Amino acid sequence: MFGDMMAKLKEAQEKVEATKKRLDTVLIDEKSSDDLLKITLTANREIKKIEIDDSLLKDKEQLEDYLVVHLNKAIKKATQVNEAEIGAVAKEGMPNIPGMDMFK
Template sequence: MFGDLMGMMGKLRETQEKVKATKKRLDSVTLKETGPGGDVEVVLTANREIREIHLADHLLNDKEHLVDALVIALNQALEKAGQVHDAELSAVAREGMPNIPGLDSFLK
């Protein structure tokens, strides 16, 4: 019994280290999202850190359109980054977790 418990604890520690390594790796995974009409481009990491924003010059003269395009592009980019981030971390967590009934639904 204690051997199983010790083995499980070791596996959980190993999984924690893999999660940390995955989070660090996701800092180097970049995603690019373009807003409506291609007027805004957002580059961010899979950890949801914005790296670059590119704007079409004509947006600088139209504040309302600029704000709308930025909000749309940023929301789309953050959604995409969140999906990649969550999928990667879920895969690592599932790999290292013991087979406990109902755990899969808890991790989603």
């Protein structure tokens, strides 16, 4: 019985790691409502691209504000995708251990 549980835990861990690798290919896009700033990052929260309209380069404070707001939005979206995917895989692969229902 213990060997079965360990095998299932190892399999779940492998699936989680494979999902993490796959999430490197899932892209999340965020842009400002006026299209002056566009950000792309992976579901693992790695920034891939930032596009800044030239008009934002004239106002340092506005650019900084845009970056903070939209990077945080993009990171929040990526985190939601990441946690949902990892959580689903982890829950699916967990053996049924009495008292260990932490993924419900």
